[in-house]
Amino acid sequence: MQSHLFGEFMGTMILVLLGNGAVANTLLSKSKAQNAGWIAITAGWGFAVMCGVFLSVACGSPDAHLNPAVTVGFAVASGDYTKLPFIGAQLLGAMCGALLVWLYFQHHFDATPDPDLKFACFGTAPAIRRIGNNLLSEIIGTFVLITVIAAITSKAVGATGPAGALASGYSPYLVGMLVWSIGLSLGGTTGYAINPARDLGPRIMHAILPIAGKGATDWSYAPVPVCGPLIGGVLAGLFIRAVGI
Numbered sequence: 001m002q003s004h005l006f007g008e009f010m011g012t013m014i015l016v017l018l019g020n021g022a023v024a025n026t027l028l029s030k031s032k033a034q035n036a037g038w039i040a041i042t043a044g045w046g047f048a049v050m051c052g053v054f055l056s057v058a059c060g061s062p063d064a065h066l067n068p069a070v071t072v073g074f075a076v077a078s079g080d081y082t083k084l085p086f087i088g089a090q091l092l093g094a095m096c097g098a099l100l101v102w103l104y105f106q107h108h109f110d111a112t113p114d115p116d117l118k119f120a121c122f123g124t125a126p127a128i129r130r131i132g133n134n135l136l137s138e139i140i141g142t143f144v145l146i147t148v149i150a151a152i153t154s155k156a157v158g159a160t161g162p163a164g165a166l167a168s169g170y171s172p173y174l175v176g177m178l179v180w181s182i183g184l185s186l187g188g189t190t191g192y193a194i195n196p197a198r199d200l201g202p203r204i205m206h207a208i209l210p211i212a213g214k215g216a217t218d219w220s221y222a223p224v225p226v227c228g229p230l231i232g233g234v235l236a237g238l239f240i241r242a243v244g245i
Helices: 002-027 038-058 068-078 086-104 106-111 115-120 131-152 171-186 196-208 223-243
Strands: none
Touching (some): 002 038, 002 115, 038 171, 068 131, 068 196, 068 223, 086 196, 131 223
């Protein structure tokens, strides 16, 4: 279990470093990528997931969940809850990834006057604040994430490659593309946390780090990107179990 926890920690750290790094690159003042736009952010998150999965596997976690909702979803689907300790490692990894983003872009945080842009490099916020609809967005986005991951890694799909089976190590690329797709198609409403650790860990770091000119951490919204993905994960797990994916 120790190597599994280390793998989850390292994978989630890289996920947040590269994912929130893409956000910081795009939003913060005087960055050469400033104003690159939503496609750059969603692509950055997709590639961040791919890199995080590869590193997590290499560091000892072949599951490479990187996401408490994924851990919960597959626990519900399988009936095996022994991997729930992954969640603590994922949260700590996300916090460390957020710390690295701040250290890396520190002078750009200093140069950015808008506190909302600074916060966006850590946690998510809704485009239109309607808690019920925001929660539904996170539930649906996470349901799509977990059910399609289950499909990608299923025996049925694994047997349909051009040579009779998908090549070993191919899944992380497909999961990265899936996250990119969710961001492009469903991400504009809430910023598509679809991962409680990805939002809560950096949100905690936003609250405690000495970020120049930062605003509120918006704790009143925090339950949405935490509870929504967990609910979506449970629903996805029940669906996977019922359908037999």
